Amino acid sequence: MKNHSPSYIWRQSKNLHSDVGKIGKVTSFTRIYAAPQDFEAQTPYFTGLVKFEDETAKPLEIIDGDEKSIRIGAKVKTVIRRIGLAEPEELIRYGIKAKILK
Amino acid sequence: MKVAVIGTGITKFGELWDKSFYDLAEEAASHAILESKIEPGQIDAVFCANMLSGNLTGQNHLGAQVTSIxxxxxxxxxxxxxxASGGVATNLAYLSILSGKAKNVLVIGxxxxxxxxxxxxxxGLMGAASEDERQAGLTFPGLYALMANAHMQKFKTTRRDLANVAVKNHYHGSLNENAQFQNRITIEKVLESPPVATPLTLFDCSPMSDGAAAIILSAVENTNNSPQITASAVATDxxxxAKRKSITEILATKIAAQNAYKQAGITPADINVAEVHDCFTIAEIIAMEDLGFCPKGRGGKYISNGSTKLGGSKPINTSGGLKACGHPVGATGIKQIIEITKQLKGEAEKRQVKSAKIGLAHNIGGSGATAAVHILQI
Known part of the structure; x- marks a missing residue:
């Protein structure tokens, strides 16, 4: 069940700035064809695990790449993007995605 | 005092459109009680395993739903x-008997x-994952696909190794009249099926299922012909x-298995038959390694060489596993105990493992945040 509370979405977003612009590497990835409700419109899409230079790791959608450039070891940079697709009356969610560096 | 499985009841698994939650619960529970030869009034506690009812239908408070039936x-x-709801419920039921406060308990999923x-x-299933995994658009096939990709890269596990798990489990399912899928499949069929989360295709994934499974556990001095639970262990991660040291193993399985082997005083080599958590084909490969059945990184080859097929040295998932028998989430861990019970009692019919004396059930929650391992002996 999705949490629609504006305070919940605010809590998720309040530290967003500290996660932007980080450089990392893809440690594993997959291309999703069967998606959860909010993500159905964007299938197929890439997502995976990214390990940053400070040794922390995050699961992130991987964007601006294809089957060739998205691989284990690929270099990425974190950027702010819209997350999933909100219903018309909901707040639009923003979060971090991993952009493939060419 | 010993804890024995004195009764079992299971419904068919599958798309059971004509049956409600209550129909399924009643069918499984009634059969388990009948087989145990106790009266419903002699049940001292009920443990009901379920994951999605509150989420999907809005119905909670399931323990009392079962007692009212x-x-x-x-x-x-x-x-x-x-x-892992079923495995964890079995663990709690076992502990309640060890506490001395209950003699007979019903565990139902x-x-x-x-x-x-x-x-x-x-x-709904993504409720078992972390918040940041939901934000990343991940799904359960997706999480296991991440493990599969890492395992394939590190240990040269192949798509064919993954497919072999599905082929074997469909073969076993073809021998189980309660299985959701009783059709045999080929490696090509698995490889050519539509992608769900690369590298996993539709036939790498367990299905959505309806079903119920129930057991009666009892404190006994003499087990007669009932299997005894000699180990019950749960571990978490x-x-x-993202926060795990390795995604090519499930640490919770390794910890629970080590504790279980210690409790029972046995080694992995002593296991004659096992039901393991093959929600996706890669999960069975990793389970072989984590349970100590083969060296790390060799799980794919161990399954591909036929060791785990009926007739092999260590038959795995004779029920068909989650892949072919079906995966009604809360019922799965209890179905595994029932399959091992049947094997040890020599009642597994066409899929009987010859003279099986020691069996293991391995049940995973989420992408490995919970693992339950049980050992049964006769």
Whole structure:
């Protein structure tokens, strides 16, 4: 069940700035064809695990790449993007995605 | 005092559109009670395993739903540990008997999934993952696909190794009249099926299923011809994959298995038959390694060389596993105990493992945040 509370979405977003612009590497990835409700419109899409230079790791959608450039070891940079697709009356969610560096 | 499995009851698994949650619960529980030869009034506690009922249908308070079906008034508990709900419920039931406060307990797992769309169930199941994994658009096939890709890269596990798990488990399912899928498949069929989360295709994934499974555990001095639970262990790990040291193993399985082997005083080599958590084909490969059945990184080859097929040295998932028997989430861990019970009693019919004396059941929740391991002996 999705949490629609504006305070919940605010809590998720309040530290967003500290996660932007980080450089990392893809440690594993997959291309999703069967998606959860909010993500159905964007299938197929890439997502995976990214390990940053400070040794922390995050699961992130991987964007601006294809089957060739998205691989284990690929270099990425974190950027702010819209997350999933909100219903018309909901707040639009923003979060971090991993952009493939060419 | 010993804890024995004195009764079992299981429904068919599959798309059971004509049966409600209550129909399924009643069918499984009634059969388990009948087989145990106790009266419903002699049940001292009920443990009901379920994951999605509250989420999908809005119905909670399931422990009392089960006691009201049986017209009894004993304490009842609902247990949720994602796909390990059944294994964790069995562990709690076992502990309640060891406490001395209960003699006979009913452990029942029920799940009703096929009334809902794939996306609704996929979203519901993601309740077992971490918040950041939901934000990343991950699904359960997706999480296991991440493990599969890493395993393939590190240990040269192949798509064919993954496919072999599905082929074997469909073969076993073809020998089980309660299995959701009783058709045999080929490696090509698996490889050519539509992608779900690369590298996993549709036939790498366990299905959505309706079904129920129930057992009666009892404190006994003499087990007669009933299998005894000689080990019951549960371990946990981080809910999200990103915080783990390795995603090519499931640490919770390794810890629970080590504790279980110690409790029973046996080694992995002593296991004659096992039901393991093959929610996706890669999960069975990793389970072989984590349970100590083969060296790390060799799980794919171990299955591909036929060791784990009926007739091999260590038959795995004779029920068909989650892949072919079906995966009604809350019922799965209890179905595994029932399959091992049947094997040890020599009642597994066409899929009987010859002179099986020691069996293991391995149940995972989420992407490995919970693992339950039980050892049964006769």
């Amino acid at each position: 049986l017209k009894i008034h004993c304490p009842a508990y609902t247990i949720e540990a994602a796909c 029920v799940e009703k999934m096929t009334d809902f769309t794939n996306a609704e169930v996929a979203s 981080t809910v999200g994959l």
